[in-house]
Amino acid sequence: MAKIYPERLPESILKDPRRSAERRFYEAASQLSKKYTVFYSVAWQAVDAKSGARDGEADFVIAHPDLGLMVVEVKGGGIGFDSRQGEWTSTDRDGVAHHIKDPLEQARSSKHELFKKLKDLPGWDDRWLTMAHAVSFPDIYWESNLTKPDLSPEIVLDASALKDAENAINCAFGYYAGGQSGALGYERLKLVEELNQVRYLRQILHRLVYEEHIDPRDIVILPPRSQERSDLKDGMAIANFTIWVKPTQIRNHIQVTSVHTFKGLESRVVILAEVGSEASHDLDAVLYVGCSRARTYLILLYDRALDEETKSKITSTV
Numbered sequence: 001m002a003k004i005y006p007e008r009l010p011e012s013i014l015k016d017p018r019r020s021a022e023r024r025f026y027e028a029a030s031q032l033s034k035k036y037t038v039f040y041s042v043a044w045q046a047v048d049a050k051s052g053a054r055d056g057e058a059d060f061v062i063a064h065p066d067l068g069l070m071v072v073e074v075k076g077g078g079i080g081f082d083s084r085q086g087e088w089t090s091t092d093r094d095g096v097a098h099h100i101k102d103p104l105e106q107a108r109s110s111k112h113e114l115f116k117k118l119k120d121l122p123g124w125d126d127r128w129l130t131m132a133h134a135v136s137f138p139d140i141y142w143e144s145n146l147t148k149p150d151l152s153p154e155i156v157l158d159a160s161a162l163k164d165a166e167n168a169i170n171c172a173f174g175y176y177a178g179g180q181s182g183a184l185g186y187e188r189l190k191l192v193e194e195l196n197q198v199r200y201l202r203q204i205l206h207r208l209v210y211e212e213h214i215d216p217r218d219i220v221i222l223p224p225r226s227q228e229r230s231d232l233k234d235g236m237a238i239a240n241f242t243i244w245v246k247p248t249q250i251r252n253h254i255q256v257t258s259v260h261t262f263k264g265l266e267s268r269v270v271i272l273a274e275v276g277s278e279a280s281h282d283l284d285a286v287l288y289v290g291c292s293r294a295r296t297y298l299i300l301l302y303d304r305a306l307d308e309e310t311k312s313k314i315t316s317t318v
Contacts, residue, residue: 002032005039005196021076022059024138025157028165029060036166037063037189039196046113058110060136065189067173068130068182071114072157073107075100079137081148104151107133121191122231130182134172138162194231194274197301201232201273202239204299205254208269209241214297216241217249218268221256222293224286225274232256232273259290270294275314276303283313 009026013019022040029038039061046054060072077098078091089097111133118124136157154175161168176182184192201221208214221243223230234245234256243256259272272290275283291298302314 001034002030002036002038003034004030004037005200009040018076021136021138022074024162025060025072025074025136028138028162029062032062032166032169035064035066036169037193039063039192042110042114042196043199043202044110044113044117046116056106056110056113058107058114061114061192062169063184063189063192064173065186066183067170068132068177068184069114069118069192070132070134070169070173071107071111072134072136073103073110074136074138075103076137076139079103079140079142083148103135104133104148107135117195118188118192121195124188124191127185128180128182129184129188130173130177130180132173132176134169136162193303197273198231198238200301201271204271205241206239208297214269216252216254217247219254219271220262220267220269220293221254221271221273222259222262222290223256223272223274224259224282224290226258230256230258230274259286259293262293263289266293266295268295269297269299271299271301273301275300283310287314 004026009023013023026040029036032038040059042058042061044056044058046056058071059074062070062072075088075090077093080089080091080097081087082089088100088102090100091097111131115129115131132155134155134157135151138157138159140158141160142153142156142158152175155172157165157168157172205216205219208219209216221232223232227234227245232243234243236243236256238254241252241254243254245255245257247253247255255267270290270293272286275286291300300314302311
C-alpha cells in the first residue's frame, strides 16, 4: 500500500459533508502500490513584487520515484462546465447548482508554485522531472464530449477511474511524460517528504500558539542533527514564525537547536523533529535526552519510512 500523509484523516475532515469527495479520493489513493507517496492538503504561499503574498492549497500531491509528481484537484457533486460562459458548477444532492473555481486552473497553479518551492530546496538537482496535474470528480462519470480543449480525458479521474486508481494515475503520468523519462528518484522524493515535515511543523506551531495560546518562547524544536546537517536552519521562516539557534525575547521567535546541545536544559513544549534513519544508530540517546527535555508537552515527528522495530521503539517511548 502507498505511504500517505496524514496516515489518518482528522476528525474534522471525516465529519465534514463538504469533504466527501476528498475522502473518496483519499481512500482510493491509500490503496496505491507501495512505491507511491501521497500528500493530502498541501498548502503553499507564493510571493511576487506586484501582488504580494498569495495563499493556495493542493488537494493531493502524488509522488512516485519512477514516474514523477502529480497535483490533483478534487471536486465533489455533479460537476458541469458551461463552455459559453466559461463557468464551472457543482450540483448538490438537492439539485442546486453552485459556481465553483476552475479545478483545472487550481491544479495547474498549485503545480507551478510547488515546483518553484522544490527547485529552491538545498540538494534539489536539475534533472528533468515529469510534473503533472489532474482533476478528480469522484461523484460522477465524466462525459468526454464535455471536455474543454485543455482538459484531456487522460487527466480526468472520475468515479470510473477511481475503481482502478493506480491504472488511471499511471495513464495520467504517461500522458505528460510522452517518451521522456522524468523520474523523481528516491533522493528527490526524500526532499519532498522533508518539505512535507516542515508543513506539519507549521500546522503544529499554528495550533500551539493560536489555538492553545502557548507563548512561542516556551517552545523549542530539537532535531537530532546539527545545524550543518539539519533542514531546520537558523533564521528560517515557518509561517509567521522564525526559528533561531539562540533564544530571543522576540515573541514570534522559536528556538531550534540539536538534541545534544539542549542536554541539561528544559522547555515547557518540546518538538522532537527529524527523527529519521540517520538517528537510528543513536536512537536510545536521542529519545531519552529529547523526550526528557519537555516539562509539560512533547511532540515527536518521525519518518514513517523507518523500519517497524524502530517505529515501535519510538511509539513505546512516548
